[in-house]
Amino acid sequence: MSDPVASPTPFPAAGNISDAEREDLRRHGILMTSLEELHNWGRSNSIWPLQFGLACCAIEMIAAATARFDIARFGAEIFRPSPRQADLMIVSGTVTKKMAPQVIRLWNQMPEPKYCIAMGACAISGGPFKQGYNVLKGIDRFIPVDIYIPGCPPRPEALLNGLIQLQKQIKAEQLTGPNAARFTRPEEPSEFPIPAYGAHDLVPTKNDAVWAPPTPEAKA
Amino acid sequence: METLEQIRARLLLAYPAAQITFVTNPGPAAEHSLLIEATHAVEIARWLRDDTALRLDYCSNATGVDWPDKTITDVTTTTEPDPAGGPAKTVETKTARLQPGYLEAIYHLYSIALKQGPVVIRLRTANRTDAVTLPSLTPIWRSCDFQEREIFDLYGIIFTGHPDLRRLLMWDEFKDHPMRKDYVEPDDYEWEPTAHGAVLERAKPHQSAAAAPAPKTGGTP
Numbered sequence: 100m101s102d103p104v105a106s107p108t109p110f111p112a113a114g115n116i117s118d119a120e121r122e123d124l125r126r127h128g129i130l131m132t133s134l135e136e137l138h139n140w141g142r143s144n145s146i147w148p149l150q151f152g153l154a155c156c157a158i159e160m161i162a163a164a165t166a167r168f169d170i171a172r173f174g175a176e177i178f179r180p181s182p183r184q185a186d187l188m189i190v191s192g193t194v195t196k197k198m199a200p201q202v203i204r205l206w207n208q209m210p211e212p213k214y215c216i217a218m219g220a221c222a223i224s225g226g227p228f229k230q231g232y233n234v235l236k237g238i239d240r241f242i243p244v245d246i247y248i249p250g251c252p253p254r255p256e257a258l259l260n261g262l263i264q265l266q267k268q269i270k271a272e273q274l275t276g277p278n279a280a281r282f283t284r285p286e287e288p289s290e291f292p293i294p295a296y297g298a299h300d301l302v303p304t305k306n307d308a309v310w311a312p313p314t315p316e317a318k319a
Numbered sequence: 320m321e322t323l324e325q326i327r328a329r330l331l332l333a334y335p336a337a338q339i340t341f342v343t344n345p346g347p348a349a350e351h352s353l354l355i356e357a358t359h360a361v362e363i364a365r366w367l368r369d370d371t372a373l374r375l376d377y378c379s380n381a382t383g384v385d386w387p388d389k390t391i392t393d394v395t396t397t398t399e400p401d402p403a404g405g406p407a408k409t410v411e412t413k414t415a416r417l418q419p420g421y422l423e424a425i426y427h428l429y430s431i432a433l434k435q436g437p438v439v440i441r442l443r444t445a446n447r448t449d450a451v452t453l454p455s456l457t458p459i460w461r462s463c464d465f466q467e468r469e470i471f472d473l474y475g476i477i478f479t480g481h482p483d484l485r486r487l488l489m490w491d492e493f494k495d496h497p498m499r500k501d502y503v504e505p506d507d508y509e510w511e512p513t514a515h516g517a518v519l520e521r522a523k524p525h526q527s528a529a530a531a532p533a534p535k536t537g538g539t540p
């Protein structure tokens with residue numbers, strides 16, 4: 100227990116005891132938790148992805164949902180056919196410029212809290228098709244991405260690992276305070292502008308509020 | 320199956336007015352083809368499909384080719400007698416002529432019924448700019464539908480008689496034809512951590528003063 104001088108209350112709040120102490124209590128049958136922890140535990144173990152695929156990465160995503168890899172072990176097996184019921188958007192494959200407005204529209208239709216996984220080289224940067232006349236150079240130019248899974252395509256294990264990383268991120272989110280999660284802050288945008296089809300390219304080609312090109316590394 | 324020359328001879332018997340050129344393929348594949356005048360293309364296509372010896376009932380592939388304007392240098396060798404009475408001189412004169420460009424639609428035809436093929440036919444537009452119309456062969460072979468739409472989308476050949484000629488891959492508002500040789504891609508290169516110098520060269524004009532190498536903060540001066 101914490102130092103009685105530092106914490107005068109006889110029963111300190113859950114936030115004041117260390118994880119080790121809490122684990123010790125749990126072994127003795129005493130569950131001490133916080134609403135935040137319970138909330139995040141429930142959310143992270145029941146992530147419902149949006150059911151859509153864009154290219155060959157989608158085949159790996161489907162494989163991750165089958166018996167061999169079994170994404171249900173992590174509570175994310177309920178692929179929803181409606182963005183209104185989905186928590187997670189797995190951008191699995193090449194985003195063409197023709198498809199990009201629809202992907203962003205689906206993202207805008209998902210309710211908060213929502214998360215985005217960019218699966219595979221194409222969704223991250225355009226991959227082997229970068230600078231192609233019809234390929235968007237990464238979905239993060241228009242919507243915020245939480246987890247990037249490299250690979251061409253990533254194996255199902257990689258997708259599961261990305262999902263576990265997302266679960267860790269969700270479990271670490273705070274619901275109140277100055278470092279509260281993005282979805283709790285009303286000033287953070289939940290919907291993002293949808294680009295228009297232009298005569299030569301999407302207009303605009305990127306959302307400057309979301310993405311800026313990398314700056315050259317200074318020579319040491 | 321008949322050879323392409325035999326098919327051409329029979330076609331010329333059936334359509335004496337048509338212009339049918341035998342186009343050789345100098346490559347190892349030796350996939351020769353017949354260049355068919357656009358005005359007779361639909362009749363000839365129907366003949367190829369319905370002829371009992373050919374029965375080319377399946378068009379497996381239709382694609383486009385862009386042939387830009389090309390300058391061809393002809394070399395003519397002439398012999399000039401030497402006025403002094405010496406041996407005659409051979410003089411090479413080079414004349415450059417401009418071969419105007421054109422767009423081509425190429426169809427690969429097979430016969431499912433007779434298990435034979437392919438027969439390759441080509442159609443050529445008059446030029447690459449304003450006379451880019453060809454007759455559609457979709458009424459003859461249904462499988463040309465999407466492929467002619469793709470050619471229309473990427474090369475800009477307008478197929479008359481096509482039941483639904485819209486862009487297939489690009490959006491309707493798109494103005495260019497990306498597979499043409501003179502297509503100008505959007506100049507949207509950015510600096511990226513890459514080993515490809517060509518990419519970095521093309522990204523340089525886009526790096527404004529603000530995006531120039533940022534001075535390292537907190538490190539060694």
